[in-house]
Amino acid sequence: MVNEMNDMTQTTIHEHVSALADGQLQGEEFAQALQALCAQDELRERWQTWHLVGDVLREGRHSPCTDTTRFVAALSQRLAAEPVPTRPSVVAATMHPATSGAEAANEPVFRWKLIAGVASMAAAAAIGWNWIAVGGAVPAGAQLAQQQQQQPAVPGDNAAALLAASAPGTSTIVPTRVVVGNGGASQVMLRDARLDQMLAAHQQAGGASQMPSGFLRNATFEGPSR
C-alpha cells in the first residue's frame, strides 16, 4: 500500500516535471517540481532526455553535439569558481554594513539635533545683540531720505559751498521744476541745485575718456536755466 502510494507520488512528480519542461506548471506545483528536479539526479536525466527528444522531433533529425552530461559536469566545475550572479540591489544590501559609517546629515541621530539647536540659538543671539547695539536707530537709507527732504537749495557755484551746504541740519534743499524741451513738446524736469553746482565745479576736470562725467555734462547742458 505504501509502495503504491510512493509510486503514484513519484509518477505525479514526473508528470509535473514534464509539464515544467513545457513551461505549463504554476504556483505550488511549480515550486515542488523544481525542488524535486534540483534534488534528484534521476529527474535531471529525464529532463535532459525529454529536451533531446523535443529537439529531434522539432528538427526531424539530430545533429551531433557534446554529450550533455559531460558538458554540464565541465561547466559546473567552472561555475563553482564563479561568484553567484546576485542582483545589484542584493549586493547593495549586503554591502550596507560596511558603508554604514557614512551617515546622512538628516539621519534621526541625537547629535545632529543638538548641533542644529545650538546653531539656531547662536543665530538668534547674534541678531538680538546687533539690534540692541544699534538701539533701534533709523537705517541709513531712511536717514538719507529725511536729509534730502530737509536740506534747502544752496546758491553758489563751487564744490566747497556745496559740501558746506550739505552738512546735516544746516540747510534745506528743494528741487526746482524746470520746463525743458524742443519745439512744442515741453517737459518738466526736476533739478537739484547741488548737483548742478557739483557738475559745474568739475566741468573742467572731466576728460573725454571719462564716460560718467561726460555723460552727465551733456545732460546738464540741456537745461534752459544756463
Place this chain on the structure above:
Amino acid sequence: MTTPVPPSEPPDAAPVERPGAADFLLVQRTVAGDQKAFELLVMKYQRRIERLIGRMVRDVDLVEDIAQETFIRAYRALHQFRGEAQFYTWLYRIAVNTAKKALVDMKRDPTVSEAAFRGSDDDDDETYRPRNEPISDETPESVMAASEIAAAVNAAMEALPAELRQAVTLREIEGMSYEEIAEVMQCPIGTVRSRIFRAREAISAKVKPLLENQSGKRW
C-alpha cells in the same frame, strides 16, 4: 557543487502564462543562489547553442569551448536578464558575440562564417538552413550515432498510441499550450499533461540505451 539550495518557494511563484516564463523563473532561482537551476537551463539549450556555434566555427573542437564560454558569460550576466525577451534570444546573442570574439582572437575572418547566421535574429534561426548541410567537421561515428538517435525517436513516435502521438506532436512540433491542446483534443488539461508525459516516457525508453552507449562521446 556546494551551493546551498534556497527554500522551496521560488522568488516569484506567479502562474506560468507565456512561453519562456519557466526559463525566467529558473533564472530567478539561479540568481537567488541555486546553481542547479542554471544547469537545467544548460541542459535545455546546450544542443541548440552548439548547433549555432557549429555554423560559425568549423572546428569541432572549438565548438564545445565556445559553448562553455557562452554559458559562463550568460551566468555572469544573469542578473541583467529581466525576462523581457525570451531566454534563448538573450543567450543566442551572447553565443554569437562569444563566437565572433573567438574567431577574431584566432585571427580568422569572421565575415565568412557570419553569413551563416545573418538575418536570423529570432528563435527560428535554424529554419533557413538546408537540412543536409553538414554543421561542422564531424566524425563518421558521431554522425552515425546522431542518426541512430533520430531514427529511434522517430520509430518510438510511430509506435505510440494515436492519442499520445497527437498530444506530443501538438506540443513539441506545433508548440501549442496545454490549454490549446485540450481544446483541440477535447479533453481536460490534466489528461493532456498525462498523455504528453506518457509519450515522453515511451520515447525516452527507446532512446536511453543509445544515449548510454554514447556516454561521454560526441553524438
